[in-house]
Amino acid sequence: MLKEYEREKETNKNHVATPRWVVENIYDIIKIKSFNSIWFPFNNYDSQFKLKADELKLKYKATHIFDDLGNDFFKTEPPASCDLLISNPPFDQQNEIIKRSFELIENGQIKAFCLLLPLSTLETEKRANIYEKYIDKLSILIFKKRIKFIGRTSSFNTACCWICYNINNLKNTIYWI
Ligand SMILES: C[S@@+](CC[C@H](N)C(=O)[O-])C[C@H]1O[C@@H](n2cnc3c(N)ncnc32)[C@H](O)[C@@H]1O
Numbered sequence: 001m002l003k004e005y006e007r008e009k010e011t012n013k014n015h016v017a018t019p020r021w022v023v024e025n026i027y028d029i030i031k032i033k034s035f036n037s038i039w040f041p042f043n044n045y046d047s048q049f050k051l052k053a054d055e056l057k058l059k060y061k062a063t064h065i066f067d068d069l070g071n072d073f074f075k076t077e078p079p080a081s082c083d084l085l086i087s088n089p090p091f092d093q094q095n096e097i098i099k100r101s102f103e104l105i106e107n108g109q110i111k112a113f114c115l116l117l118p119l120s121t122l123e124t125e126k127r128a129n130i131y132e133k134y135i136d137k138l139s140i141l142i143f144k145k146r147i148k149f150i151g152r153t154s155s156f157n158t159a160c161c162w163i164c165y166n167i168n169n170l171k172n173t174i175y176w177i
Pocket residue numbers: 008014015016017018041042043044047048049063064065066071072073074087088089090091
């Protein structure tokens with residue numbers, strides 16, 4: 001699995017690794033230390049979400065489709081009493097990922113989530129209808145500047161935002177960060 005992962009990093013345009021400043025910024029905004037059971041569902045050994053969590057001694061479970069167990073997000077259970085799912089998921093699967101994240105909320109398997117997504121996630125009737133349904137606890141954090149993702153040339157220059165649900169520290173529906 002490790003070989004497949006290293007190969008994917010070279011070849012898959014949806015593998016865009018999040019830089020450290022983005023991780024530190026969101027950890028700060030949501031007060032990451034207030035969460036007791038965190039799930040990183042798209043994160044392998046080298047993810048900054050995980051490395052920073054180690055530094056902070058957070059309690060988390062990190063899984064990835066190319067980890068030792070082949071942990072597919074759609075089939076993997078969150079850790080017990082999961083109070084936060086946070087990650088930068090593959091943008092090409094965003095509709096299914098958003099759908100499953102809200103299902104996990106509905107089932108009581110996670111309490112809150114933060115997903116880093118392209119700003120265009122706010123478009124399309126399908127996604128808009130989902131976001132409208134959960135607007136009461138939704139916060140959208142829009143990046144003022146473009147993120148230079150690790151291992152990407154500047155041609156990958158997508159505007160991004162965080163879609164956050166049920167984060168106590170976020171009181172507004174929209175923020176610019
Ligand atoms: C956009 S990258 C982000 C990686 C990491 N979260 C980060 O921010 O640095 C998304 C990763 O999710 C992995 N992935 C794709 N489909 C998956 C699935 N169904 N379950 C778990 N991981 C998946 C991809 O292989 C890719 O490495």
